[in-house]
Amino acid sequence: VRKGERTRGRIVERAAGVFNCNGYAGASVSAIMAATGLQKGGIYRHFGSKEQLAGEAYAWAAARMRERFAAALAERRHVGDRLHAIVDVFEGVVTDPPVEGGCPVLSAAAESDYGVSPVREQVRETMRELRELVRVVVAAGVGRGELRPETEPEDVATVVVAAAEGGILLSQLYEDSAYVRQVAAHLHDYIDARLVKRDAMGGTDDRNGNA
Amino acid sequence: VRKGERTRGRIVERAAGVFNCNGYAGASVSAIMAATGLQKGGIYRHFGSKEQLAGEAYAWAAARMRERFAAALAERRHVGDRLHAIVDVFEGVVTDPPVEGGCPVLSAAAESDYGVSPVREQVRETMRELRELVRVVVAAGVGRGELRPETEPEDVATVVVAAAEGGILLSQLYEDSAYVRQVAAHLHDYIDARLVKRDAMGGTDDRNGNA
Amino acid sequence: VRKGERTRGRIVERAAGVFNCNGYAGASVSAIMAATGLQKGGIYRHFGSKEQLAGEAYAWAAARMRERFAAALAERRHVGDRLHAIVDVFEGVVTDPPVEGGCPVLSAAAESDYGVSPVREQVRETMRELRELVRVVVAAGVGRGELRPETEPEDVATVVVAAAEGGILLSQLYEDSAYVRQVAAHLHDYIDARLVKRDAMGGTDDRNGNA
Amino acid sequence: VRKGERTRGRIVERAAGVFNCNGYAGASVSAIMAATGLQKGGIYRHFGSKEQLAGEAYAWAAARMRERFAAALAERRHVGDRLHAIVDVFEGVVTDPPVEGGCPVLSAAAESDYGVSPVREQVRETMRELRELVRVVVAAGVGRGELRPETEPEDVATVVVAAAEGGILLSQLYEDSAYVRQVAAHLHDYIDARLVKRDAMGGTDDRNGNA
């Protein structure tokens, strides 16, 4: 069963873009047929319903987001670098979207706000992960003395995620990355203000660690 | 021409809630029929299409938002008070939504992100007004010396609106107002940090001006 | 009740054009509202149903046709002149329609062919009158010795009416009066061939009786 | 791809009757559902719209007409025989309709007269073919000396087609084939009058060529 698995993966991938671009209610199976080049039968062989496909498509999109954060944190050790890297990932979502249609978490979360959404629980979990990601980094930073002791990890997590998603929302609405960049600049300052300056003289601005 | 106008107004009002709760694509005319207690004929006599109704419903919801900001700014003179009041309005949207389903700007903006939305231009205009509201207040504050001269009105406007909407998004997603409160607290600090302290000793924390 | 009667007449008149241009099924009450400048209530005050209005509108149109034939026959005494005049009326329907949309008999008859039409019986009656008109003239002509004795009034009536309506059909289909003119020319010959030549030398081509 | 084609053909065939009997505006998709035994989904899978189906249905009906003329002309060589055969086909349309509801050209042409019809261009083309059929036969007859040299093919074509369709109109209106028969008789005479009598004595009345 190898060809089937590849087809299934392709469906999930393409459907993720369709759902992300049109919303669950606005995405028709016909549109997914067109995006995949398959017919109804070819899709419903792999998924029992539109709802199930939406769930897997969202999961795929969320995984793409996770990969970006994982890659960004992979070689960063200092808390400041790691936090700045996280903000950079959010900023990058606008100019180089992991899924067609922009940030899948934002799209799905907004549609989940009103009424019931088949992926609501998944979105909550993803958003929880996002906040947890920041919270853990901040908590570790406080523990290691890299961040000021009064810094509240929960607060920082909420502020970073909320502001970043808000910035993405503005940029996607106007198709102009300037907004998310303004927000990112603010968040970078916000982070720096909470860093414990170890060496006031030998400090570096190179947050990307490039020599 | 009185009864008709009242019915029409009721349709707009109820439809605003339905659209805000389900999105444009997810809101069926049947649902609006149920919400208004009217039949198809009674609705389509006043509106030529679902799209037109959606436009008027969004405009109504946006007006509710504008009213809140207008009321909040009505009796505030100091720039600091005014900015804090704006943040308070955003926070209040979660606990006491102006329209059923939460912040209409957020809902409509998110649905406008992906694909085309019949209210996209309207949402862009509303969001522009929101940013402009903050920007003008900040610019006036800088001009009157109440805010630090290096403060950039454009940046502040973007940060405040983005963070606030992001906080609302989180709170609506989890049905927990704690998130927007955390964000609001951050924004209050953010604002205070840019205020020029006139009287370091006689300062007061009472942002509402209540004695 | 004078103003009401005038309004009623105007509705009938305008509706006749709408029905004639769109057929009974294709003519909506909305279209008649637009054509008359009245609202639903203003129309249904005078007519109980669309069907009744259609009936009166067709009757009005048929009366316009009758008027044309009456006027054409008014001052013609010779059978030949009268028959040629009848053909001329048919020909004139194309270039100067008595009702907007062309010959009402043709339109209504064609729609009456298939299925049931609310004006079917009326159309049959009108068509009967048309044939009767020709038949009576021909019969009189035979009786007075102006037409050859072997001429069958029934046959002539059918041929004249059928050919004329067929010609109108072609002309209306192509929006080109040439077709009905070709048919009319044939019918003129057809008539002349049945005339008893009284005075082979003193004959005149002036079928219109103009000096 | 066999079952689908057969179903599609059945839809076209049945729909042709429904359209011919009720007109385009009067034929509902529900009626076609009933006539075919299919549901909406089964019909709209093969045709994108009612208009497209109407186009194909009319084309099918027009093809049935063409077949009749082709069959009638197949074994006729003499111009007189061919012209008489054409008239016979028109006459036969009434007693044995090629499509339920009578002559499809007449029905469609009449509905095309008023307003716009989705099949207007097709009807014009069919009517053009009908006239062309007669015109070509007549022109050949003149060329071969079987018809009088002064015979105008264009005029004959118009007269034959117009009179025939007019006769069919009358017969369909009254559900009485007598009218088209009277017209046909006239057309036979009309044709004979233009034939060049080769052998005044050995002439035959057998227009069907049957010995």
Added chain:
DNA sequence: ACCGACGGGACCGCCCGTTGTT
């Protein structure tokens, strides 16, 4: 005498999902 509001229903088109057919 006429307008305007509204009801209920039918329209066409498209939806999602299932089932036979390769």
Added chain:
DNA sequence: AACAACGGGCGGTCCCGTCGGT
């Protein structure tokens, strides 16, 4: 494993007709 045919049903739109108001 994928396609193509088809079933029901809901989508938005527009229909005709009634009735209260003025």
